[in-house]
Amino acid sequence: MKIFLVKLPIYIIDLIVISVALYYSLIRSNFPIHMLQLEGYDNDEYKTFLKNNKEKMNKLVYKLDKNQKTPIVWTDRAKRLLKKHKIINFIFFVIIVVISLLLFDITKSYVLSAFSTIVFSFLVYFFQYRILILTNMWAKPTEDKINMGFYNSAQAKIKKFKEERGLKVLGITGSFGKTSVKFISNTILSEGLRVKNTPSSFNTPMGLSKIINNELESNTDVFIAELGAKMPGEIHEVAELVQPDIGIITAIGPTHMHLFKTIENIQKTKYELIEDLPEDGIAIFNYDNDYVKPLADKTLKKTYRYGTRDFEKLDIYADEIKVNETGSEFMLHIKGVGEIKCETKLLGVHNISNILASATAAHVLGLSLEDIQRGIKKVEPVEHRLSLLPSTNGTIVIDDAFNSNPVGFRAALDVLREFKDHRKIIITPGMVELGDMEICENRKIGEAMADVLDFVILVGKKRTLPIYEGLKNKKFNEDNIYRVSSLAEATEVLAKISLPGDVLLFENDLPDNYNEE
Template sequence: MLYIFLIKFLVIFVTLYFSIIRSNYPIHMLQLEGYENDEYLKWISENKDKVTKLWYKKQDEEKSPLVWTDRAKRLMKKHELVNIIIVFIICIVADIIYLFFDNIAFLVIFLLITGFLLYFYQYKLIVVSNKFAIPKELEINMGFYKQAQEKIRNYKENYDLKVLGITGSFGKTSVKFISNTILSEGLRVKNTPSSFNTPMGLSKIINNELENTTEVFIAELGAKKRGEIEEVAALVQPNIGIITAIGPTHMHLFKTIDNIQNTKYELIEMLPENGVAIFNYDNDYVKPLADKTEIKTIRYGIKDVEKLDVYATDISVDEMGSKFILHIRELGEIECESKLLGVHNISNLLAAASSAYILGLSLEQIANGMKKVEPVEHRLNIVNSNSGVIVIDDAFNSNPIGFRAALDVISEFKDGRKIIITPGMVELGDMEEEENYKIGFEIAKTCDFVILVGKKRTAPIYRGLEDAKYNLENVFRVNSLNEATQVLGHLSAPKDVVLFENDLPDNYSEQ
């Protein structure tokens, strides 16, 4: 009958409409988890309060909103189809129910309950849609990958293209941008934007932007599991490889430092026999990798200089940057200066200087390039402030070594009070709670005021501050970055130094 059809149509239409709207947020979270179902399911298990909300209210301070890439659009189409199939099954069952029971009230109740369940379980249903989408995505990705791989091979054979590959637990993006500036003093260089370090990100740049006039292509190589560096290295085919540093990052995926070492070393294993491997010999986890390497090796650092090929001495670091003498054993030495903050950035400069030396630049060109290097956004760069407050942005990511380096940087500022705003460190696996607890002690030594973003996640830091006998009246615990900046507005005064250390992505938000 017509009214039964209208009832079914109304319930089904409303269910589909609101279910698709509800699916936007889980697609966003899946995108932030790299479309990895396992990581997304882990996010669901850790955020049940969000998943069980009947309506998600978009946060005003959403840091990285859902990007409707071609992949996201294809996933949404698959998801819509999955929803339609489920609704079709519900309709068939509804017809059978009405055929046997002839009860409109029972039919309406059935439709409302099943419609609600379909709406409620969109977070889990997106996993099913993604499973259907993955085979096609792999096929598409492989096409782009092979096209880019062949283009690199062609440019290397016919245009003498050199490829510099950079990897490490941290520092690789900074070294990439520093290398771009220094190498540009004598070569035509193509760099990749921001943290483009995956096969698809690199394939896009190679296919769309790499030209045959380029002399050096700089590729950052990222990984979250074994084999991924090898995959990216097979794509870009590097002549020179740099391992910047190794430490406890992505420990929830790698589990052990040994796994991280083996993964990063895949870059070196993919170098040709006439390739050059460059290592940060100051890093305890990188040093043994350098020692076992058989191809030509360049070691850089600031410690044990008698063992190094590239090193810095007479180092002077303050709030304006750094000065030092650069030594390259086969070239000589030269005075250098940089606007970059912190001793750890001298290490990054040395990594870039090592590649510049291998690629034929002179000491003068390297020193001139170092002067021109600008701080990388969100990596210990000073942000202009009209209030007289010095704001240091180190919000991109954080790890135990980098966090301590940032604290060392603000300790160089002699005037004003030191204020830190942080949500703590993530992706450290079983070490996360302990490392955040330890950093509480380090913060206590340096900072006059502490603003902790996210009361649950920063609880270990708070305990560390408490056990360090820090004045807890100077600790402010807030739920969001907006609240943190409001507290800062009442707290700060001219000449104060404010460090924004880490800014967690939306899938870590406690709101």
């Protein structure tokens, strides 16, 4: 009893300090959990984020922003992770109490014991983002087991529907364009078939498993699956899940280069879709793309090539193309079938390429030229992909905020060129995830922008420096270049310079796990 009374002040101090520290540590952990979620719960990717965002993570106080572009989603996995993280924190604080009591036993100093509790509690609080790595390592085996259960269930369901009900699966991959082709295909195929599409950019095994398990119905004729990958082997994993009968490679270019390292690795990874098609499967290729063309030429399975040039080598193509600020029209040709004039609300020649991919799949699945024509006319722009937005001040706003790449960026500039009698303004943070090519490609895009734009607003002074240099290389008027630190500042500049009739392009929108440098 006497020992207890002697140590009572230590117990009280430890209880107060650790209770406060535990409470605020768990609040502090929400932000790193959000970043880990954005990195797909991948510890390696999360560590790269930490390395690139030291200033953000070393703040004494950081919290979730209510205006996050992609707010944290408290999925079952996130809740399980938080629960384990609470246990990890509790263990650390138990260790701190033990250290505090041992120090008191050795030194008989209340001050030293209390000081150790405060210091170690602060360290646990401060390094929540590092402790989360341990939590995620502990959680991974359980999550892998849960995920495999969902995966196996979805895989079995697809197999059953294919065998018993004749379900066809259309798989779509590519460095870019795959989400647009997915939504365009959904609209066109719906002219004659019952189609199930996946929302937004659902292209991972777990995202697709969720849709298959919860939403795929037995009367579906065609399931459209977008297949994403950030490293070799990931397309194989998704293809084994959805079991595609038809595969489309939309385009290949320098995206996720910090992971893939080379274009050749991207080509091999995207081609996994074609390798996983059955012997009687059908492969569809964008023959306009220089990195896709050799993949088409080496394929022994039934192959369709689409494009807007080299017509003699193509199975489906478009000519007599006319594009303007309200959409496009063109003549669609299907060899051995015929031709038909089509019109679309989509902006830009590159969207005609996306339409051709979907038209090819529709032809393969038995739709007539007239069905395809009607579907093309009904296609609506995909959100954040060169879509026109309503404006209250007379400006014309083009939203191309979805993850930009060199080809897509130039396509957006080509669309701007069609607004011939308008001043043209861009707001952009530049391009990311291009690896060693990032500085060079941003400098090149700056040079390309100089020939099209009247005003340039660059978000992130450090990251957009190569674009700024490219603009200067082309003698662009520096008075019309605005370098700001945030989208809020960009909006303020825009309010000062824009006039009714101006065309404003929002090109790329960095996700929350990137700094606006």
